[in-house]
Amino acid sequence: MPPILELKGITKRFPGVLANDHINxxxxxxxxLALLGENGAGKTTLMNILYGxxxxxxxxxxxxxxxxxxTSPIDAIRSGIGMVHQHFMLIPVFTVTxxxxxxxxxxxxxxxxxxxxxxxxIREISELYKLNVNPDDLVENLPVGLQQRVEIIKLxxxxxxxxxxxxxxxxxxxxxxxxxFNILKILVEQGKSIIFITHKLREVMECSDRIEVIRLGKxxxxxxxxxxxxxxxxxxxxxxxxxxxxEKNPCNLCETVLTVxxxxxxDTLNRTVVDGVSFELNGGEILGIAGVQxxxxxxxxxxxxxxxxxxxxxxxxxGKDVSRSNPRRxxxxxxAHIPExxxxxxxxxxxxxxxxxVLNTYFHHPFSKxxxxxxxxxxxxxxxxxxxxxVRTPGISTLVHSLSGGNQxxxxxxxxxxxxxxxxxxxxxxxxxxVGSIEYxxxxxxxxxxxxxxxxxxxxxxxEIMQLADRIAVMFRGKILTIVKAGDVTKEExxxxxxxxxxxxxxxxxDSTKTRELVT
Amino acid sequence: xxNKKTSDGKRNFxxxxxxxxxxxxxxxxxxxxxxxxxxxGILVILTAPEVYKAFGTSFVSGLSTSWNIVAKTYSSLFLxxxxxxxRIAEALGSGDRALILKAFTPFLESLVVTxxxxxxxxxxxxxxxxxxxxxxxxxxxxxxxxxxxxxxxxFTGLSPWIHVPLAMLIGALAGGLWGFVPGFxxxxxxxxxxxxxxxxxxxxxxxxxxxxxxPLRDPNEVTPKTPWVLESAHLFRFFPDPxxxxxxxxxxxxxxxxxxxxxxxxTWGYELRTxxxxxxxxxxxxxxxxxxxxxxxxxxxxxAGMAGASEILGVTWRQSQALATGYGFDSIAxxxxxxxxxxGVILTALLFGFLRSGxxxxxxxxxxxxxxxxxxxxxxxxFIAAPAIIRTIxxxxxxxxxxxxxxxxxxxxxx
Numbered sequence: 001m002p003p004i005l006e007l008k009g010i011t012k013r014f015p016g017v018l019a020n021d022h023i024n025x026x027x028x029x030x031x032x033l034a035l036l037g038e039n040g041a042g043k044t045t046l047m048n049i050l051y052g053x054x055x056x057x058x059x060x061x062x063x064x065x066x067x068x069x070x071t072s073p074i075d076a077i078r079s080g081i082g083m084v085h086q087h088f089m090l091i092p093v094f095t096v097t098x099x100x101x102x103x104x105x106x107x108x109x110x111x112x113x114x115x116x117x118x119x120x121x122i123r124e125i126s127e128l129y130k131l132n133v134n135p136d137d138l139v140e141n142l143p144v145g146l147q148q149r150v151e152i153i154k155l156x157x158x159x160x161x162x163x164x165x166x167x168x169x170x171x172x173x174x175x176x177x178x179x180x181f182n183i184l185k186i187l188v189e190q191g192k193s194i195i196f197i198t199h200k201l202r203e204v205m206e207c208s209d210r211i212e213v214i215r216l217g218k219x220x221x222x223x224x225x226x227x228x229x230x231x232x233x234x235x236x237x238x239x240x241x242x243x244x245x246x247e248k249n250p251c252n253l254c255e256t257v258l259t260v261x262x263x264x265x266x267d268t269l270n271r272t273v274v275d276g277v278s279f280e281l282n283g284g285e286i287l288g289i290a291g292v293q294x295x296x297x298x299x300x301x302x303x304x305x306x307x308x309x310x311x312x313x314x315x316x317x318x319g320k321d322v323s324r325s326n327p328r329r330x331x332x333x334x335x336a337h338i339p340e341x342x343x344x345x346x347x348x349x350x351x352x353x354x355x356x357x358v359l360n361t362y363f364h365h366p367f368s369k370x371x372x373x374x375x376x377x378x379x380x381x382x383x384x385x386x387x388x389x390x391v392r393t394p395g396i397s398t399l400v401h402s403l404s405g406g407n408q409x410x411x412x413x414x415x416x417x418x419x420x421x422x423x424x425x426x427x428x429x430x431x432x433x434x435v436g437s438i439e440y441x442x443x444x445x446x447x448x449x450x451x452x453x454x455x456x457x458x459x460x461x462x463x464e465i466m467q468l469a470d471r472i473a474v475m476f477r478g479k480i481l482t483i484v485k486a487g488d489v490t491k492e493e494x495x496x497x498x499x500x501x502x503x504x505x506x507x508x509x510x511d512s513t514k515t516r517e518l519v520t
Numbered sequence: 521x522x523n524k525k526t527s528d529g530k531r532n533f534x535x536x537x538x539x540x541x542x543x544x545x546x547x548x549x550x551x552x553x554x555x556x557x558x559x560x561g562i563l564v565i566l567t568a569p570e571v572y573k574a575f576g577t578s579f580v581s582g583l584s585t586s587w588n589i590v591a592k593t594y595s596s597l598f599l600x601x602x603x604x605x606x607r608i609a610e611a612l613g614s615g616d617r618a619l620i621l622k623a624f625t626p627f628l629e630s631l632v633v634t635x636x637x638x639x640x641x642x643x644x645x646x647x648x649x650x651x652x653x654x655x656x657x658x659x660x661x662x663x664x665x666x667x668x669x670x671x672x673x674x675f676t677g678l679s680p681w682i683h684v685p686l687a688m689l690i691g692a693l694a695g696g697l698w699g700f701v702p703g704f705x706x707x708x709x710x711x712x713x714x715x716x717x718x719x720x721x722x723x724x725x726x727x728x729x730x731x732x733x734x735p736l737r738d739p740n741e742v743t744p745k746t747p748w749v750l751e752s753a754h755l756f757r758f759f760p761d762p763x764x765x766x767x768x769x770x771x772x773x774x775x776x777x778x779x780x781x782x783x784x785x786x787t788w789g790y791e792l793r794t795x796x797x798x799x800x801x802x803x804x805x806x807x808x809x810x811x812x813x814x815x816x817x818x819x820x821x822x823x824a825g826m827a828g829a830s831e832i833l834g835v836t837w838r839q840s841q842a843l844a845t846g847y848g849f850d851s852i853a854x855x856x857x858x859x860x861x862x863x864g865v866i867l868t869a870l871l872f873g874f875l876r877s878g879x880x881x882x883x884x885x886x887x888x889x890x891x892x893x894x895x896x897x898x899x900x901x902x903f904i905a906a907p908a909i910i911r912t913i914x915x916x917x918x919x920x921x922x923x924x925x926x927x928x929x930x931x932x933x934x935x
Contacts, residue, residue, distance in 0.1 A: 307803060328806025337804070345804045348797045355790070360805040363787050371786045 002065030004029040010059035019045040021217040032194045034208035038434035042217040043197045052076045082155030083164040092140035145176035164195045174495035181207040201230040251470045254283030257454035263313030265299040273299045275478035286455040288469025296478040297458045301427045305337045306330045336416035340427035346412045349401035354382040389414035406437030427458040476500045556900035561590040592886040600881025601874040628765040634873025638772035639827030640851035641865035642779045643820045648860040650816035651796035656717025657824040658848025659724030660695035664825025667694030669832040672749030683752040695825015696818045703817025707810045745840045755834035768830030780862040853901045
């Protein structure tokens with residue numbers, strides 16, 4: 001029997017880059033194939049070709065042994081290929097049924113929507129694959145995990161046999177990830193075939209039947225979870241040996257750097273998203289803030305860095321009240337901030353590296369005298385930092401938007417770490433970066449901690465928090481549920497806390513009436 | 521990623537458009553100018569009745585008539601803008617001062633026309649650099665002119681060394697006030713400067729109609745006109761009448777160079793450009809966006825105000841009700857053409873000034889209406905702006921599709 005999907009010699013060139021270089025991949029019926037590779041390796045390009053969003057320069061696609069031409073997503077759907085994008089394509093104010101039938105509407109009496117028939121079909125699918133989705137719910141009321149299942153139902157509703165999942169776990173809690181994996185297993189048992197795109201080693205090992213590793217647009221290896229180990233996969237993916245386990249010195253505490261008391265912050269829609277948060281942070285330690293995205297971490301960081309005024313509470317930095325201070329004062333007191341959205345807040349993309357490296361020091365000696373900028377000093381600074389922080393760029397005057405994500409982040413790190421700092425606030429410092437850059441950035445953060453700097457690390461990646469933090473605070477719906485020592489807690493327990501459930505053993509501050517379980 | 525998308529989505533059309541526009545290379549700009557002339561030529565042919573008549577007799581005569589009429593139009597444009605090369609050479613050869621001056625008159629007159637473009641072009645470019653779309657240069661020019669004029673005829677007994685700078689300064693202050701108001705409103709209420717500057721233009725129009733009609737009217741005149749600016753406030757004219765070439769041109773050049781220096785060599789300019797390119801990052805870096813926005817808008821207005829001041833002190837010496845100048849709107853086009861670089865504005869202001877100045881002779885001797893120059897300018901802008909507009913729309917509609925190839929194309933090879 002021919003494989004259900006076969007890609008032969010797929011090649012795609014973008015100006016100056018070979019994104020896909022003669023890629024051959026086979027997908028057998030009823031298997032989960034993991035496509036593993038760093039960001040920018042060419043996974044997404046390949047899947048966009050398969051889904052008809054890009055036209056390949058060379059190569060052929062076979063489905064069930066027959067050659068097909070896929071020039072648009074409509075062709076792809078007709079051929080039985082469905083894709084769950086990283087960002088869900090759902091309309092929040094529509095019900096599940098309405099979302100699912102959008103573009104494939106059932107009608108009755110010549111033109112009226114037949115919601116009931118569609119809802120019945122969704123119920124059927126939901127039962128068959130144990131998806132547990134109620135077709136009458138409004139999508140905006142569903143947790144992220146369930147929204148993702150609605151996306152899967154959309155594909156099944158259109159009779160897709162080949163499901164492409166693009167980084168499906170990025171938005172999920174560990175528990176939701178496990179549930180997703182169960183669903184994927186049920187799907188393949190029922191005869192569906194799945195391509196699972198990811199750069200996370202653990203997930204590949206856990207849920208795939210076969211693994212194809214892609215690097216720089218080429219397939220560099222095929223293996224199975226039974227044969228592979230995380231270390232081996234990382235080496236294949238990056239092309240060199242990688243330390244997966246960080247070496248960490250014991251924590252050497254210094255004086256208190258940051259005290260936060262009963263801090264409350266509202267978001268732009270005037271909802272209280274940080275609700276009475278208190279904690280202390282000492283020099284020489286890393287406090288990790290764990291939590292699913294959107295539980296108030298963003299606004300907490302914005303309040304701490306002066307970008308947003310808190311509604312109540314007090315922030316004390318090195319003995320000075322900075323609750324109402326502007327960002328300049330907080331920076332000048334010795335705070336470094338790696339912002340969550342590096343392109344929006346951290347960089348001026350259309351400016352050269354030189355100018356980005358003095359973004360918050362340009363008014364200081366030696367970068368200016370009076371109001372006159374000292375271009376020589378600014379250039380020297382850039383030359384030095386690019387070398388010291390290993391920023392890969394053709395020159396110091398290169399515009400930042402033409403750097404890769406990892407190198408953009410290194411520009412921010414270089415700028416923030418080259419100042420004398422007492423407090424580092426790092427928000428999602430490695431999001432979207434390749435393994436090599438992540439390793440580098442983690443090392444630098446630990447180095448700062450060992451030098452006695454206080455570090456507040458906000459991340460939605462549990463692995464990152466577990467590896468780096470000395471203490472872990474879990475944020476859920478604007479509150480810090482609990483603060484635990486990093487060694488005292490397992491990943492599963494943290495995962496539960498991130499979903500708002502406090503395991504009894506480790507709880508310190510529990511307000512049980514305020515904690516609600518997620519609807520899952 | 522989600523944030524990146526929303527941040528791109530949140531950015532308005534103008535800022536993305538400007539970013540795309542600034543990617544046009546020098547080649548594109550030069551080609552656009554050439555294409556503008558070609559299209560202008562085609563239009564001249566299409567609108568000339570002689571051409572149709574000639575094509576009626578024979579195809580060849582139609583072609584030759586077309587060629588002749590375009591050649592006549594552009595050669596008279598050249599003669600009007602720069603002068604007759606043969607006569608210039610002859611005059612230089614003769615060594616007669618009066619003859620030389622006469623030969624160079626068109627050229628010097630073009631510089632006179634260029635001067636206000638230079639001021640307003642720099643003004644608009646300055647605003648753009650701070651992310652502000654100053655459509656109010658028109659109004660700022662008018663209030664600058666009337667204020668400088670008032671200073672020019674009200675203060676008596678001053679030495680020119682004091683009177684001229686004082687009048688220029690008062691003109692700049694008035695223009696600055698006209699820019700300050702929209703800047704202030706934007707910061708305090710979020711009112712978009714495109715709307716408020718246009719409204720300020722109308723306030724300026726009618727305010728000046730009123731001022732000329734009543735309080736500042738010269739009682740000895742039948743029609744509403746202001747008094748004459750005193751001799752002590754005249755900008756220095758280098759040559760005897762009728763050559764009006766005055767010192768304002770050099771002030772404008774200095775302002776352009778100063779603007780370049782401030783923008784690219786000082787911390788103020790660095791803040792101004794950073795706020796324009798990414799307000800979020802400027803806030804992150806601790807810059808005071810409120811102050812920068814208001815200051816940039818006021819500065820832009822002040823430079824535009826100097827255009828009005830230099831016109832009234834250097835060229836007209838009084839203000840009558842023939843008001844609509846058009847500088848404010850042409851200056852947007854020439855600032856964009858110069859990619860908002862003050863030194864580039866010098867070149868584009870010269871281009872626009874020479875076209876305008878030459879078009880008068882063109883209309884007289886070739887019979888081609890001066891409006892062809894507006895169309896020509898429009899074509900130039902269109903050729904540069906259209907690709908940028910298309911790229912902007914593409915970016916606004918398809919942020920996801922753009923993101924996909926980006927991480928790869930930015931891998932180490934290229935960067």
